[in-house]
Amino acid sequence: MPVGVLGNPKAEAVLDRLHAEADRQLAALWLHYLPKLPGLLLGGGIAWDRANTDFYRDKYIPIDRDQGEWLYLLARSTHARTIVEFGTSFGISTIYLAAAVQDNGGGRVIGTEIVPEKVVQARKHIAQAGLGSSVEIREGDALVTLQNLNPAIDMVLMDGWVHLALDVLKLLDPLIRKGGIVVADNVGTFKAALRPYVEFLRDPVNGYRSTTLNLKGGTEFSVKIRP
Numbered sequence: 001m002p003v004g005v006l007g008n009p010k011a012e013a014v015l016d017r018l019h020a021e022a023d024r025q026l027a028a029l030w031l032h033y034l035p036k037l038p039g040l041l042l043g044g045g046i047a048w049d050r051a052n053t054d055f056y057r058d059k060y061i062p063i064d065r066d067q068g069e070w071l072y073l074l075a076r077s078t079h080a081r082t083i084v085e086f087g088t089s090f091g092i093s094t095i096y097l098a099a100a101v102q103d104n105g106g107g108r109v110i111g112t113e114i115v116p117e118k119v120v121q122a123r124k125h126i127a128q129a130g131l132g133s134s135v136e137i138r139e140g141d142a143l144v145t146l147q148n149l150n151p152a153i154d155m156v157l158m159d160g161w162v163h164l165a166l167d168v169l170k171l172l173d174p175l176i177r178k179g180g181i182v183v184a185d186n187v188g189t190f191k192a193a194l195r196p197y198v199e200f201l202r203d204p205v206n207g208y209r210s211t212t213l214n215l216k217g218g219t220e221f222s223v224k225i226r227p
């Protein structure tokens with residue numbers, strides 16, 4: 001009998017439901033992005049527009065299933081026990097990461113989300129997946145909520161508003177262990193807004209090696225190579 005990548009039917013059932021709910025929002029997202037499509041097709045990506053924040057308040061905008069399964073396997077292969085997530089939304093990515101932490105023998109995913117209603121829903125979904133004891137969701141602005149973390153961070157998922165990615169990385173950088181991993185979603189879609197983030201990771205003085213993977217059109221995968 002085949003099993004899912006997570007080998008966790010309870011978590012996978014919740015993920016199936018949440019991904020389906022997210023998929024139902026795709027038409028609204030496409031309509032929203034339609035005027036920005038020429039920039040995307042010309043390779044420049046979609047410009048980040050802070051005024052859009054209200055539109056996204058009830059939107060899942062999650063990582064894709066293949067990204068989630070890859071993140072789960074990545075966390076398993078590196079025995080990640082401490083994972084930090086910028087941008088929890090309704091908890092989809094958190095569930096993939098927490099399943100890995102639990103299967104690695106225990107630890108913690110520290111997620112952060114600025115929209116209070118999303119925090120309530122994310123906690124509910126994570127509990128339904130049976131992963132509540134491996135997750136702490138911090139409500140508020142990541143630049144504040146992620147200030148008092150302890151080293152060493154094994155893995156980071158950057159999936160909050162893109163114009164903050166570099167600031168969040170600089171906040172977490174001193175706590176990320178040598179060999180630690182940083183993954184950022186959307187570097188293809190929001191190319192210009194994430195350029196400073198990618199440039200920071202590609203500059204050898206900052207101590208990372210980094211490449212863009214063709215997952216969801218551009219997922220930045222970075223490894224810290226110095227303590």
Ligand SMILES: C[S@@+](CC[C@H](N)C(=O)[O-])C[C@H]1O[C@@H](n2cnc3c(N)ncnc32)[C@H](O)[C@@H]1O
Nearest residue numbers: 062063087089092093113114141142159160161
């Ligand atoms: C793309 S969604 C995250 C999707 C989630 N990682 C998943 O795969 O299900 C980005 C989320 O980041 C949150 N966010 C944006 N700015 C934030 C900030 N400064 N601090 C914390 N969360 C923030 C948004 O409210 C939104 O829910």
